[in-house]
Amino acid sequence: MMMDRNVVSAVLAEAQQIVLSLPEVDALCTRTARGAGYSWGISEECGQAMAWLASYGFDWAPVLLRRLSGERGGNVTPQPVAWTAEGPICALYCGSTLADFAALPEGPGKTGVARGQIHDPLLALPFVAQGAKKLGTAFDCYLNGTLWAHVAGQSVKCFKPELNTVALSRFELRPATQQSHSDQPSKANTTAVSMGDYEHLTKIALRMTVPATVASEARAGGTGSDNE
Numbered sequence: 001m002m003m004d005r006n007v008v009s010a011v012l013a014e015a016q017q018i019v020l021s022l023p024e025v026d027a028l029c030t031r032t033a034r035g036a037g038y039s040w041g042i043s044e045e046c047g048q049a050m051a052w053l054a055s056y057g058f059d060w061a062p063v064l065l066r067r068l069s070g071e072r073g074g075n076v077t078p079q080p081v082a083w084t085a086e087g088p089i090c091a092l093y094c095g096s097t098l099a100d101f102a103a104l105p106e107g108p109g110k111t112g113v114a115r116g117q118i119h120d121p122l123l124a125l126p127f128v129a130q131g132a133k134k135l136g137t138a139f140d141c142y143l144n145g146t147l148w149a150h151v152a153g154q155s156v157k158c159f160k161p162e163l164n165t166v167a168l169s170r171f172e173l174r175p176a177t178q179q180s181h182s183d184q185p186s187k188a189n190t191t192a193v194s195m196g197d198y199e200h201l202t203k204i205a206l207r208m209t210v211p212a213t214v215a216s217e218a219r220a221g222g223t224g225s226d227n228e
Contacts, residue, residue, distance in 0.1 A: 017192045025191060026051040028201055029064065035207035036068040038092065045096050049126035054191035056156055061197040063122050063165060067091065068204055070167070073119045078106035081113065088117035088168055095127030098173070102131035108139065112174035121171050122164045125149060128173060129156065138176035143169040150176060154187075 020028070030047030034040060046064075053060040073090035076083045078101045083094075094115060101107040108131060118124065121143055129151045132139050138152030143166065149158045158164065193201075 016195050018195055018198050019190050019192050020054075020198075021190055022051040022055055025054045028205065031205035031208060032064070032068060032201045033092070035205045037072075042092055042096055045099075045127075046092055046123075049092070049095065049123060052126035052129065053122070055187045055189075057188060057191075058122065058125075058158075058164065060122070060191075061193045061201065063120050065197060065200055065204075066165075066167065067120045067123055071119065076115060078104075078113075080105055080109075081111055083113055083115045085115070088119055089115065091118050091120045091123035094118055094171070095124035098124065099127040099130040099134075102134045107131065108135075108173050108175070110175060112139075112172065114170075114172045116170055117168050118171040119168060121148075121166065121169050124171065125151065125156070131173075140174050140176050142172040142174065145170070145172075152176065 026047040028047070029050040030043050033043035033046040038046065050060050050064060067090065071088075073088050073093070074085050075093045076085040076089050076097050078097055083097075083106075098108070098113075107113070121141075125141070128139050128141060128149075132151050133153070138150065140147055141149040141151070143160075143163050146160065146163075148160050148163055149156065163169070
């Protein structure tokens with residue numbers, strides 16, 4: 001008996017994916033960012049951010065892999081209205097700074113902030129949501145002068161999903177206009193990741209581990225006597 005070609009394709013596609021819970025995404029991406037050389041603080045925020053993206057159905061894994069494998073980019077110096085940086089910045093650094101400074105004078109406030117080029121802007125979106133929550137407001141995100149996403153409370157709408165994978169864009173954050181964007185995607189508790197992406201993330205995460213030595217294998221790292 002021959003199976004329908006569409007059924008076979010669906011079975012093969014499912015076999016090439018792994019389903020992760022949101023806590024698993026958080027833990028995996030924390031270790032992966034740390035394995036890529038980010039600080040523990042940024043790594044933990046990265047894990048939480050990827051779980052947020054996964055909960056809203058964004059295809060986060062390929063973007064994160066590009067961010068961790070590509071040009072790192074710099075940090076940003078918060079200033080009222082326009083932030084400064086030397087060259088393009090990392091979306092994880094930019095997002096983390098945005099969340100930290102949201103309620104401060106250097107934050108978006110009533111006028112928003114503009115930043116030049118940013119690597120992989122999708123990764124900054126969860127931090128925009130944090131800032132909006134702190135300020136009790138909504139934000140419109142612009143890439144290259146075009147309205148890209150709206151974030152308000154627990155709702156998020158991406159107007160140009162194809163821009164999710166843009167590697168380098170001009171990023172601006174402005175308080176939302178009076179126009180309501182009430183689309184609220186249903187939040188998922190799990191996310192499907194391709195086996196290739198999962199294995200790549202795991203491989204990077206393993207860089208944070210300490211290589212085994214003869215001593216560690218024999219004494220679990222101890223060099224003294226266990227006798228009392």
